[in-house]
Amino acid sequence: MSFSNDVRREICSSVNDKDRRFACLYGMLLFSRTLTDRYICFQSESGTSAELFHSLFGAVFRSEPVMDQHTRKNGTVLYTCEVRDADAEAVFRKYRIAGNTRAIDSEIIATNSLGVFTAGVFLACGSVNDPSKEYHLEFACPEEGLASQLATLLHDIGVTAKTMIRRGQNIVYIKGSESIEDTLTFIGAPHCTLELMNMKIYKDIRNKANRIANCDAANIDKVVKAAMKQIEDIKLIDKVIGLDELSDELREVAQLRLDNIDMSLQEIGETLSEPISRSGVNHRFKKLAKMADELRMGGAEIEK
Known part of the structure; x- marks a missing residue:
């Protein structure tokens, strides 16, 4: 009908x-x-x-x-x-x-x-x-x-x-x-008016849910891509100089990332033996990325 x-x-x-x-x-x-x-x-x-x-x-x-x-x-x-x-x-x-x-x-x-x-x-x-x-x-x-x-x-x-x-x-x-x-x-036709209003509310909620889902999916993809790059850097460092040569701080975040590809930076920061902020974790990964880039360019001396 x-x-x-x-x-x-x-x-x-x-x-x-x-x-x-x-x-x-x-x-x-x-x-x-x-x-x-x-x-x-x-x-x-x-x-x-x-x-x-x-x-x-x-x-x-x-x-x-x-x-x-x-x-x-x-x-x-x-x-x-x-x-x-x-x-x-x-x-x-x-x-x-x-x-x-x-x-x-x-x-x-x-x-x-x-x-x-x-x-x-x-x-x-x-x-x-x-x-x-x-x-x-x-x-x-x-x-x-x-x-x-x-x-x-x-x-x-x-x-x-x-x-x-x-x-x-x-x-x-x-x-x-x-x-x-x-x-x-x-x-x-007030009852039909209410039906239309309810449908509009439903559509608004559905659209918002879709936007949130799309945003979450995009964020997940971004996290996974970043994690894959971090793992690639860590494996290169491990292969060339070994993770044992890293400082305790860098070695801990490196090992956590190898073991948890789906962890966000904030979750890694909260899991560390001495918890730090998301920006602090990001700073450590940047140091690992710089080390890996130097190794790719054949650098002999790298900051650990």
Whole structure:
């Protein structure tokens, strides 16, 4: 089940009184596929949305639209609700739609619930991506004027919405997770908002864990490479002059490194018979490295 369908189900469960039914149906009608004073066609791939349209229309107009469905070649089901003739005329009168021009009536929205109206718009032409993949909510509006009005409406409630044309269709879209959260809450889907917020927290924690793991892996590689170089130097010194010729301090760190390739400098410092700091251990390894370099260059005299 998609996240969009979760939002639709939550919205539908909240449309439970006369004013909310009136406002929600207005959004569904105004943003439906076809809207004329003789024929109205509401289409959706969501059975939940189609059933709500059928129910709301019956409650508001005391008439039932013709509902049908058919399966496409790709296996998806398209649900259709049709309103004709006198019923379509009644819609235009009740919602004060002038001619066949679609426009949001600010007085109707002000009288009723703006959030529920926008919920109806979402049910008619909205969708939202699974937040585990990306943050994207959009409305595929039937006309350019409606897209512009909807974008303005969303801006007025503090939501950052943009418009574009995709394959000849007017799209109002929202990208930011916070704007999507605000929109879902506004249209009556607070539980889905919490789900999105939880997913965002999960993704943030997962990303931080990955960064820490990558950082740890890089640090481990760095420690191992440094240790291998130190062992190489120590073995050269042992072969040429013998570790017994080293001072007690150098011989002890050299032997610890030979026996513990995975030890950090700090761990070596803490393990010494007389513990020293990480920088102190690093200083001793630098002295061993200098000795090894001199031996590679054929140096006869080296500082022990």
